[in-house]
Amino acid sequence: MEKEHIIEVENVSKSFRKVKALVDFSLGISSGTIFSLLGPNGAGKTTLMKILLGLVRSDSGSGSVHIFGLPVTSSLSRSGVRYLPESVSFPSWATPIVLFRQLERIRHESSIDDFQLRCKELECDSLMKRPVGKMSRGQRQRVALALVTSGKPELVLLDEPSSGLDPGGRILVRNLTGNLASEGSTVLINSHLLGEVERVCDTAAFISKGKLIAEGELDTLSRQTGMGYVETANAEEMKLSLENSGYSCRLEAKGVVAKLPDPDAFRAMANSVLDTGIAFTGINQMRESLEDVFLRIMDSEREDDIVS
Amino acid sequence: MTLFLNGVEQLLRRKIVLTAAIATVAFLGLYWWGVSAASSVDITMGHDKADMAVGMLGPADAALAAIITAGPLAATLVTALIIVIGSTMLPEEIEQGRMPFWLSLPQSRLKVYLSTGLAPLAVSYCLSLILFGGIFIITKIYFPFAPRNLFLVLISMLAWLTVTWAAVMLLSLVVKKIAAMLIAFFLAAVASLFGGLHEIVRMFPGDAPEVLVSITNTVIYAFPADRGYRGVIYGLIPGDAVITENLAFFGVSASVPPLHLIYAFVWSILLLSIGYLKFRKMDF
Numbered sequence: 001m002e003k004e005h006i007i008e009v010e011n012v013s014k015s016f017r018k019v020k021a022l023v024d025f026s027l028g029i030s031s032g033t034i035f036s037l038l039g040p041n042g043a044g045k046t047t048l049m050k051i052l053l054g055l056v057r058s059d060s061g062s063g064s065v066h067i068f069g070l071p072v073t074s075s076l077s078r079s080g081v082r083y084l085p086e087s088v089s090f091p092s093w094a095t096p097i098v099l100f101r102q103l104e105r106i107r108h109e110s111s112i113d114d115f116q117l118r119c120k121e122l123e124c125d126s127l128m129k130r131p132v133g134k135m136s137r138g139q140r141q142r143v144a145l146a147l148v149t150s151g152k153p154e155l156v157l158l159d160e161p162s163s164g165l166d167p168g169g170r171i172l173v174r175n176l177t178g179n180l181a182s183e184g185s186t187v188l189i190n191s192h193l194l195g196e197v198e199r200v201c202d203t204a205a206f207i208s209k210g211k212l213i214a215e216g217e218l219d220t221l222s223r224q225t226g227m228g229y230v231e232t233a234n235a236e237e238m239k240l241s242l243e244n245s246g247y248s249c250r251l252e253a254k255g256v257v258a259k260l261p262d263p264d265a266f267r268a269m270a271n272s273v274l275d276t277g278i279a280f281t282g283i284n285q286m287r288e289s290l291e292d293v294f295l296r297i298m299d300s301e302r303e304d305d306i307v308s
Numbered sequence: 309m310t311l312f313l314n315g316v317e318q319l320l321r322r323k324i325v326l327t328a329a330i331a332t333v334a335f336l337g338l339y340w341w342g343v344s345a346a347s348s349v350d351i352t353m354g355h356d357k358a359d360m361a362v363g364m365l366g367p368a369d370a371a372l373a374a375i376i377t378a379g380p381l382a383a384t385l386v387t388a389l390i391i392v393i394g395s396t397m398l399p400e401e402i403e404q405g406r407m408p409f410w411l412s413l414p415q416s417r418l419k420v421y422l423s424t425g426l427a428p429l430a431v432s433y434c435l436s437l438i439l440f441g442g443i444f445i446i447t448k449i450y451f452p453f454a455p456r457n458l459f460l461v462l463i464s465m466l467a468w469l470t471v472t473w474a475a476v477m478l479l480s481l482v483v484k485k486i487a488a489m490l491i492a493f494f495l496a497a498v499a500s501l502f503g504g505l506h507e508i509v510r511m512f513p514g515d516a517p518e519v520l521v522s523i524t525n526t527v528i529y530a531f532p533a534d535r536g537y538r539g540v541i542y543g544l545i546p547g548d549a550v551i552t553e554n555l556a557f558f559g560v561s562a563s564v565p566p567l568h569l570i571y572a573f574v575w576s577i578l579l580l581s582i583g584y585l586k587f588r589k590m591d592f
Contacts, residue, residue, distance in 0.1 A: 016591075053412045056591040075416045083412035089404040093321045102317070105310035106413045157412075 006031040006155060006186050007052060011063030014047055014056065014210075021047040022058070023210040029203075031154075034177055034187045036197045038294055039207035045190045046086065048207070049157050052188075053083055067155065080109065080154035084144055084161060086190075092133025096124070096143045099132070103147060110151025118146040121179070122172050137164040145173065149180060156180055159190045174200050198290035206297045214297050222288040223296075226262075228269045231255040231282035241276035242269075257286070311410065311420060315427030319393060325431060328389040332435055335385065336442040343374055347450035368546035371451035375443060379541045382439045387496050390432035390469055394476035395488040397428050398587070408592045421587045422580075429473040436465055444544060453546035457563070464539025464564060467572040471533040472496060474576035478583040481590075495531045502527035503534030507560060532572040539564035 007029040014022040021044045029035045037045040050056035051065055054072040070077035090099055100115045119125040124142040132140055141164045149156055162170045177200045180187050191197050205215040214221060232238045232255055239249045239256045247258040258269055266285045273283055319325050401407045401424060410420050479488035506524035509516040528535055542560040
């Protein structure tokens with residue numbers, strides 16, 4: 001059964017003077033998903049996010065944008081909605097507790113316990129009484145994420161949430177995103193870190209020059225690469241054996257990649273691996289990574305542009 | 309209301325507000341010292357004709373001199389504060405990237421605009437009350453007098469500051485904040501100059517050159533902040549002083565007509581509305 005759309009964008013356009021940020025753009029985002037907006041710089045991702053929040057107004061007469069069935073021009077459409085901008089600078093004197101109090105004066109959606117819990121999850125609970133001006137960039141980003149996601153928001157929009165975070169922080173953001181979705185929130189992420197996105201998102205939309213190029217679940221967007229991967233400690237030996245069986249191979253870290261003659265030949269390749277008698281720890285049919293999908297889609301878009 | 313509290317909380321942490329608060333305390337301290345020193349001097353001594361005239365003066369006349377001297381200085385401090393904090397409040401929220409944060413919360417743009425902008429007016433009004441209230445109390449301690457109209461002081465102060473605040477809010481959305489400050493200071497200075505001339509013109513009805521009358525009238529209607537300030541001074545000065553003539557040379561000739569104050573508030577609402585229309589159309 002198809003999930004209900006929490007966000008509905010229909011035929012929306014937005015221009016900044018001569019620059020077309022969005023062109024007749026339509027998109028639906030189902031509730032409970034972790035959705036990612038992907039595209040090169042200047043594609044229109046941030047503009048779309050801002051239009052969803054009413055921060056940027058779409059061109060007049062260019063379609064409609066609804067959240068929870070309410071037009072984004074209504075402040076009610078932002079109840080239960082949280083947003084983390086790409087860059088926000090809190091007053092340097094303010095501590096996380098003060099900032100939380102200031103936010104809750106307006107939104108009335110979560111308690112201090114919720115906030116402390118989220119701070120603990122993001123490992124910034126020891127910073128509660130430290131002024132923001134005395135924090136590192138990564139610490140500030142963690143606090144901002146905790147402020148934005150405390151309680152049980154219905155929709156969370158994160159613009160480059162891992163910005164300024166170390167690898168440990170990125171893992172925490174990944175876990176946070178997963179937890180939000182498991183708690184019932186819909187998460188919309190705008191990020192250039194495709195590796196991070198790939199690990200947490202179910203669905204993605206590819207945007208280029210203000211147009212929706214592709215959209216769907218990540219599994220359906222990524223194609224089989226026509227390659228098989230064998231993880232083994234004896235990579236050299238495995239490569240030689242598979243080449244003797246007629247496969248074109250190359251060495252990769254911790255294993256061998258073999259080209260399949262056709263997409264259905266994976267089973268035959270697996271049998272060939274077993275026949276070599278060489279110990280291996282894993283074998284799988286390779287799919288495109290999100291980065292591969294991104295590059296393929298953007299390349300084909302570029303080619304279409306040249307043709308047209 | 310909630311965002312207003314956030315704005316006030318933020319303003320109270322700013323160095324400019326702290327500086328203004330310290331300047332207020334220092335000013336009142338110096339004023340206290342000056343008035344207390346003056347109160348111990350007997351100005352009625354002497355035997356010639358001029359000294360005899362001086363002998364007719366009472367404590368209320370000394371209070372008049374003290375208030376007329378201190379009023380413009382206090383007004384300069386308050387005007388400077390409201391222009392500086394009023395012209396930076398919205399632009400700083402926008403520049404620091406906090407505006408999208410506030411606007412993404414479930415509240416209307418009008419609410420964000422007014423409650424964020426209202427904080428500088430509230431802080432300036434409080435500081436102005438302390439400053440002019442301090443001048444009133446200190447003067448009254450040393451030179452007992454009955455003010456003409458304290459209610460007029462409160463209303464006129466609000467009108468004066470609201471006009472300046474509305475102008476600077478609009479300017480800060482149209483030009484860069486430094487330019488907004490400079491234009492607002494220029495407007496305040498011009499309004500003060502022609503406001504003073506207007507008082508002199510009022511003292512000689514029919515005698516002043518037509519051009520001057522037209523110019524002063526145009527200025528007080530184009531930027532009515534000065535009418536509020538004159539109301540503050542007129543309401544504060546003693547009603548029981550012997551000196552009642554030529555008050556125009558002290559900057560006030562008569563009370564400010566209520567219509568002028570109403571006009572000042574309507575003018576402010578108009579400017580705030582124009583500012584809001586600009587703010588509503590802004591992309592963040």
